[in-house]
Amino acid sequence: MSKAYVFTEYGGPETQTFVDLPRPVPGPGQLLVAVHAAGVNPVDWKVRAGYLRAVLPLTLPAVLGTEVSGVVEEIGDGVEGFGIGDEVFGALPLAGGYAEHALLPAQTAAHKPTAVSFTDAAALSVSAATAHQGIDRLNLTPGATLLVNGAGGGIGVAALQIARDLGVTVIGTASPGKAEFASSLGATHVAYGQGVAERVAAVTPNGVDAILDLVGGDALYAVAGLAVDKSRIVTAVDPTAASELGGDYFQVAQNGEALAPLAELVESGMLDPHVTKVAPFTEAAMALTAVEAGHSLGKTVLKVR
Template sequence: MRFHEYGGIEVLRVEEVPRLVPGPAQVLVEVRAAGIQPGEAHIREGAPHARRPATFASGQGSDLAGVVVECGPHVRGFRVGDEVLGFTHRRAGHAQYVLVDDVHLVSRPAGLPREVAGALYVAGTTACAGVFAVDPGPEDTVVVSGAAGGVGSLAVQLARLRGATVIGLASEPHHAWLEKHGVLPVTCGPGTAERIREASGGRVDAFIDTIGEGYAALAVELGVRPARIDTIRDGKAATEIGAPTYGEGAAASAVVLGELARLAARCRPEVPIARTHPPEAVQEAFRALERRHTHGKIVLRP
């Protein structure tokens, strides 16, 4: 999947390129599942150009799961035929074959579906970083915005595993899933602050914001200390109030991914898969993502 200029979904192309050869500590993975992220759409549109300009033709994608087909001579711990999951920082995950540094791979646990494995890295490590940032415990009430999305659906479960009371902001069609996972659902939209106060009994200790749109300011309005507000989508608000912006990069390691994979293999947390698309339907996959309101992850699967 490549694009030759910044733009909308229409600039994405499926192209044939030469198969790559692993370097000394690299593994060539035949991809069987690859998640898509909102951040990839922002990169394609040119939003981070000033900080991280694209080199055209540019690929995209970081999450992946698949089968090892070739190893470099210095690779240890993996061999041809192994089922793996991992990540790449080279904007290259949406491809038939991907070169991955061996330190960015882990073995796929038995019982972990490929589509879950291929969608775990960005959403999972971002959720881990957010929960780590606000450090919830059994005495805390935590609010998560975008609680049914790719990151939010994992963050609410990880906070519950720490024993916290969790309030999840989501549209009504997702309330039953949140309740099933021990989360108090609250409808987002006008009157959200009042509904949160009612659900929490008037006390909110921490806030994980996965979608921006003023939720960091809402957390302050609810009386949450800035040190316990984490936002992955509103850096400007975080700077103004002094809140952390811990996201994927704060937990970007194979160690964290491996532990998440082991937990997810036991559905603790459950990783919801909203839908899958064949790679040639990548444009439709991103259209579904940009409609927002999906529950969980969208995955490319050959």
């Protein structure tokens, strides 16, 4: 048997519980991974709440979690490039990560460098990949000004570093308590909430060249007017706002080829996932609650083994 943390129906945290499930068997194109660490992301509670069930319905109960790192225990038919005992990390198709064993599609998996910890690797497949691909879409040049809307979480932390290393001037909106943290990553911190546009304008009176939005909704509309060119507003969370504003919505492309360069950046020291909270698997509920409440600083990861 394999212990897993699931939600039994769509709804709030009260639907979450630990269960013992049969050890999964890999199908064609899959790796059975003994999970060492699992990333905790906002998308996890959004899946549980049912926000994505219209497009990606799940059979309930469903295991929470969308990114893992661990060791390959079995290999399904048709898999090439991986062997039993390989240390890997990767993204799961919407669910399955909060568990002792996970079925990881080989096409979304990458080899974990020995020098990169399991906890750091578990922070890359969703958060860092989203940041990297979002910034890539903006095609920023040195000297440009980027506003990262929602800079305090795992995606924002990666985005600040990636943009900084491109020679971009970075402004990040986050709660007041995350000011020192954002500044340590080379960004100018601006507190979010009422009056945020005026506070950003005080820092950059001529507006910003681009916006990477990780919040959506009213928080995005509040700062959208700061973009000199609305087509250079990229959001990872709000397709409706992107359409109305004339910006761009994207979903992270989950493939191993996109993940390998991120692991190399971590290995070289150029990217720090800033895993600021490593919670034991038994505390999955508390870890997800903190992320859902927006109180997490940096990235939260569950240590499964």
